[in-house]
Amino acid sequence: MFETLKTAHKKDPALRGLAGYLNATLYPGVHAIWAHRASHALYSAGVPVLPVAISHIARIFTGIEIHPGAKIGKRFFIDHGIGVVIGETVEIGDDVMLYHGVTLGARGFLHDSKGSKRHPTVEDGVVIGVGAIILGPVRIGRNGRIGAMALVLDDVPPGATIRAPKANVGRK
């Protein structure tokens, strides 16, 4: 649990000094990860319903929804976090960081069958920016950088940077 606090302190420039560690204990991203460690352990042990209940209670307080089935590595951090949705068959490596509004989701009920691998695999060291949406069983390669508001429906090679189109400036 302390590892999550240390990661938050390191990666959020708004956390400074000792008070920064106290502030980090209030962070929704930190709470959501703690709740997921619990719900995932119960889910892996085959406990019914309770894991999903923990996930939804955590969502009420954090704005972050992580399905108990998602597999998440070490030193994971979500900054701000509101609007984040992480699906059932997501696999996340170590040292991954997400900002708020990120979806790691499925293609939707028109494409998917029950029980299949429907969600992204995110390798070690990836950073995913505000509001990025990654859908389907795609693979985001090691140390990839997914820019804010990027829509990703295909594999991303290791080390690649993905950028969403910027908006156009026009006078009225």
Next chain:
Amino acid sequence: MFETLKTAHKKDPALRGLAGYLNATLYPGVHAIWAHRASHALYSAGVPVLPVAISHIARIFTGIEIHPGAKIGKRFFIDHGIGVVIGETVEIGDDVMLYHGVTLGARGFLHDSKGSKRHPTVEDGVVIGVGAIILGPVRIGRNGRIGAMALVLDDVPPGATIRAPKANVGRK
């Protein structure tokens, strides 16, 4: 009320078997729709303030804001749901499905006058993907498919598919 659970079970691949029905009773999308059926009935009966209070309490627990004035058809389902905003003069047909982060909104206070039809009409069978934003009194035709993160400001013909631009891949 059971119809909403049946729809969730049918459309979410993460819901399987009998436990899936129990899990569905925990779903924010299900709670938000139940709350809206109540707030809309009170609103239609001319009760002041209380309908908006119900809508905002439901929003705290579900992350989904549905104005009590919105008219919504049968077998409506919202998956995940956080960040969904549905405005006062929205009209939704039967068998419509939304994912999280969808806005059915107005053009904004610079364009709209009080009491006018300011929000979209969504016909039967439409599916709207994660984070799509539909603004103004436009019409989304029967069985339309609005892709994730699409920005829609015009009418969409029946059966059409709308796709947002994908992000570009570039090496650093």
Next chain:
Amino acid sequence: MFETLKTAHKKDPALRGLAGYLNATLYPGVHAIWAHRASHALYSAGVPVLPVAISHIARIFTGIEIHPGAKIGKRFFIDHGIGVVIGETVEIGDDVMLYHGVTLGARGFLHDSKGSKRHPTVEDGVVIGVGAIILGPVRIGRNGRIGAMALVLDDVPPGATIRAPKANVGRK
């Protein structure tokens, strides 16, 4: 405090007549601004941890996260508000309006150092549409209009209008 209610009533077409003022007292955008006035006063007085705690409790109820350090002018209004994130070194002028899902954020931990000005400056009279994301220490000039879902990473001149690309229509 009453000024915030008056601003909401003026700018939201769903608020009409006297009941509209009562409805406005239920608005998450109104609650978030009141909470920020308190947290910012404590933060400016050098109180540790408590300001961030107020900010996160307000976020649970409103879906709006405003860092206590952000400086916000008069007659500020956030409509709906869920998903809004306003960072530590943001500066907002008078008569600014945001819709839900707006981020006034930083470029991320790969770019920023602790304690630097990392977030946008938004001048008087700016309106920012649903889901727009503005990142980095950029300046949005007086009376600028940032359209829904716009991604802004550069300065915007006064009076300019920014529009995100619309989605493409295609038959299946």
